[in-house]
Amino acid sequence: MFPYLEVLVFLPAIAGVLLFFFPSEFPARYYRRLGLSLSLAELVVAVVMLLKFKTGVAGYQMTSSYRWIPSFGISWSLGVDGISLFLVILSVVLFPIAIFGSKETRDPKSFIAWMLVLEAACVGSFLVTDLFDFFLMFELTLIPTYFLMANWGFSLGGRAAVKFFVYTFLGSAFLLVGILALVFIHEASTGQLTFSISALAHTQMSSTAGRLLFLAFSVAFLIKAPVFPFHTWSPDAYSQSPISTAIVLGGVMAKLGTYGILRFDFQLFPQASRSLGWLILTLAVVGIGYGAITAAGESHLSRLVAYSSLSHMGFIVLGLFAFTTIGLSGAVLQMFNHGIYTAALFLLLGMIYSRRNTLDTSKLAGLQSKAPVMAGIFTVVMLASIGVPGLNGFIGEFMILLGAFVSHRWWAVVGVSGVILSAIYMLWAYQKVFHRKDPEQRGFKDLSVAEVATLVPLVILIVGVGLFPSLLLNRINPSVHKVLSEATPASSYQSSLGKVGR
Template identity: 55%
Template sequence: MTLLDWLVAVPVIGALIVPMMALPREQAWLVRAFGIAMSIVELGIAVLLAVRFHIGAPGFQDTQDLRWMGALGVHWYLGADGISLVLVIMTAVLFVIAMAAIKGVTDVRAYVGWMLLLEAACMGSFVSLDLLLFFVFFELSLVPAYFLIADFGFLGSGRAAIKFFVYTFAGSALLLVGIIALVVIHDHQTGNLTFALPALEHTRLAASTSLLLFLAFTAAFAVKTPIFPFHTWSPDTYAKAPIPAVVIVAGVMAKLGSYGIVRFDLGLFPGTSRQLAWLMLTLAVAGILWGAIVAAGERHLGRLVGYSSLSHMGFIVLGIFAFSTEGLAGSVLQMVNHGIYTAAMFLLLGMIYDRSGTLDASRLGGLQRHAPVLAGAFTVVVMAQAGLPGLNGFVGEFLILVGTFVTHRWWAVVAVAGVVGSAAYLLWAYQRVFHRAPSEDRVVHDLQWREVALIAPLLAIIVFLGVYPRPVLSAIDPATSAIVARANRAPLPVASSTPTAVVSTLTPGVRP
């Protein structure tokens, strides 16, 4: 077994062991400790993968290709390039933090079991090179996420969980249809029934077929990311989900969508992706501006961060469809950055809720006086989200704007308004929570050692990547450069003047 096999297997093994840990209530902490231990093992595997990774080497490394459902052409096909590597490490870090943040739940076994299954699904999605295998992991991530939100969330979480599941499941259905259609077309052309990404990248597609498949794939990824206007599930979900779960939903699961766009949209439909860049750039900028505008008027801090996340994910999509090396590198770096500072923000919101019993900004105020350490941590995270130089949010956004300015100047100019808006609403929220005179007379205590231990690693990463992002950029450079070069070389699809444009893709040896 390769390291990637263990990356998927370890949390699954842990999830199978957890239900057998029938312990009395006073020993339930052992289940949580077991979950933390399994997540630390997973982090160790991710670190070992990074140590063995050859920086600068092209292609996928540590690959594993085993026949799974041979008659259907489905393989257990795993591999990692620099993009996969940095997202795997980010995922492993956030799951350790999220697992350690679990507290005050009655059914710890169910909570930890679902979290471990979710970790396996996320890891599998980032390293799958077989499209059906990717779909299985991509879809399986919905199940534990649904139960975590519905069973352990705040009041009204059941409705939010249903909305989350229905939206993402509908998008996934389109993805499955698109995968099957692409595989059938490839089989007709080559006689090779396969779901392997490297093989399917060479499938010849008519313009209309490529357009339909691109839209099917993109719809699924747009919902998961989320991209405007497919975002309506996210504010309620982020506001109602339990804190450890929302750390993963916002910090990791959202990256499954943006990763899918980079890996599959740009990999399978490079010409169509360039042809429809104007559409995706429009949606990205709309999300940046809409998220900033709505966040500015939002009083509930959880929903505010949800709309803020929509705005920041818009920057990631902007960089992807700039089709420049700087833009794509900035987007992948920003996936990591967004995962880290969004997770930190939700952890801090959980700490504020524990002290005040509310996340309504109008009912908060004056926390700086009673909790200076909490205020300091919140300041660092807010400034990272606002893109302050020296913190991790700046480098990614800077590369995205530079890369977009090179290829789509006016889109970059408009997107700058989102940067200004982000700083405005984040500072507004900070002032209301920590410096405004409190509307209710309450005394809160500062962070305890356990809470400091949870948030300190994320703050350290925020500062480290803000000062020295080179490790991430060096790891992803071969992959991002190759993806952009291939996309820019690909011819733009040209519609055929005959009605055989789509049919021709089903005929071996016929080029549309």
């Protein structure tokens, strides 16, 4: 069988490293074309992988495993299931769009090289099935993101990069301690030293140890997502990063956090996930309201999207800890959907900034009449973000709320308030930027053909997934069903299914 997963991880990794040794005298467009070609090759491989993925299979497919450091029980192991499948697709869709839409002209060789290394780390994080490999990929995302933010960000990019690094590195420290403790506990009880996720999932430990390890893992994932109150790095990072990096931060890297909760917290610490789920749910629901209220008061559009993402990521966590099939499936679907419309929002903000050199709503007005194409596309993306039926943002939120209502009724009620608030702040921002009269009557150029071409794939996905969500759910549901059945006692699991049926 063709090594699809190996190619998806190593093609951008090797290309990115080699690119650092290329001569620097070529024009910027050459490096951008090379980066775009490589990321598009990734997309082609991923599409073929998607076509060969067997619907209805719950476990990993296209698996491979190679002994790497056998003395420590470490293997290089890859696999894809319905949970990771569309997160990989999300990654390989957004990276070429981010590269194509980038405007960076200073040291373009290093910029493209870091983007390719970051793509490899993100894709690898979703595909590895060994806990050591995951930590390696998870940690590797930190390095290129720091340099992209610090070297190509806005005026405060360096400070935002340091804040991002400190927060994420702290989370990684908790994760590393948790991984090592789990591995040593497993070795003590079985005599086997291994980092295999499937083996570690059967580790026997006390309830106290399980809860402590669950919290150690969760801190790392909640910072990455981010979820309240671990979010304070994100508004600065989103607003000070170059737009291409903001697309990856909000569209892809945030999903590493929620993916980690589902893949590792639920499978490695099922009892602790249930007993401490109320704590994570509380943080998520507070984040839904806090993010929405703060977004409503923001005048800087990038920071508005950052707080909006905080609210939306809280929704995803709400769906995960609903512990129902429909809630978890909705959460996985919403990870993909949130990445698509968030990337489109950041692309549009970058296009506005390139024309006005500001994203302050008080300095933007009257764009509807001057840029009708931009206004039309912005409208579609905005409506997807607030969850209008027929667009991709609706079905995931609906499934999450339905799943949460079954198991956590009052949390679901609070979640509905977040939906209402998101409509208020997004429509208010849209009205100020596009419909308010511009007293200075300044000019504003509409989108170019190239800019429209960058946005069209995202708009197609927004509409397509909104109308035909079953194309994704048919592949997601079996894996979610498997994870939920393993993480929930049979009696509770059957009870939750019964409630859905009534």
